[in-house]
Amino acid sequence: MLSPEHPATGHKDHVSIDFARITERERYKLLIGSVVPRPIALVTTRHPDGTVNAAPFSFFNCLSADPAILALGVENQSDMSFKDTTLNVRLTEQFTVNVVDHAIMDAMNVCAVPFPSHVDELAEAGLTAVPGEAVGCPYIREAPIAFECHRYLTLGLGKSREIILGQVVRMHVREDLFDNERFYIDQLALDAVGRMGGHGYSTTREQFDLPTMSVEQWSAMKPTLQRTAG
Incomplete structure (x- = not known):
């Protein structure tokens, strides 16, 4: 048995995995099944020719508040060429991150379809493009929150992946989610969804507080606590 229960504590033993001895696909499966849930960025960009692209990424998070930095991990195409998102960010230095809630989850999944570059994913998904205010690419009207970003830094990880850091220059938040006095976001009303392993997703509908x-x-x-444990 790989994970036997420890006879004294009831804890299970750990399996040790050497990442140098497994395949890229196996590493991927272990990572996406372990680092969960991951927030989803539905990223909108615009090519210099005017074509708008929308694509979801779950290798995404907030890395800093000062400066305000969001990070995207974008895998290249199978032939190692850039995906539309990476190419457009390189050409324009701009992108917008739209937060995915439960209401637009199905539309987000349409944007994940590998359409040709000339296809407007937002139109296919029935989403509405709103002109950006600080960037040239649009944000999505139906998204509860959107962050307009200027490219801060791009890191190439080998031949297969780009890490894109974006500095937030403007934020759009649905008015019912925002407390203007406390600068507080109502996270339950936000109803964001997260990415799990495989085809799995999670909701944020069950939350609890644990103050530091x-x-x-x-x-x-x-x-x-020591007396209770004893």
Whole structure:
């Protein structure tokens, strides 16, 4: 048995995997099945010829607040050529990240179809393009939140992947989600979805609070926890 239960503690043993000895596909499956849930960026870009592209990415997150940096991991095509998103960002230095909620999840999945470059994914998905205010590419009206970004830095990881860092220059947020006095986003109302492994997705409809403790609070709580554990 690979993961036997430890007889004394009830804990299961770990399987150790050497990433140098497994294939790229196996590494991919382990990573996307372990780093979950991942937020989804539905990225809109515009080619200099005016063609708009929309594509979802789950290798995505927020890396910094000052400067405000979002990160995308974009895999190249099978022939190692750039995907439309990467090419458009390189040519224009701009992109917009649209947050995916439950309401536009099916439309997001349409945007994942590998259409030819001349096809407008937003039109295929029934989504509405709104002209950007600080960038030349549009944001999506139906998205609950959108971040207009200027390219901050691009990192090439070998031949297969580009890491694109974007500095947020403007944000659009649906008014019912935003508390203007506290600068607070109503995360339950946001109803964002996340990417799991395989074809799986998750919701954010069940949440809980766990405040970070001060040293003093931990010191006061520690004896009680030790007695309970004993």
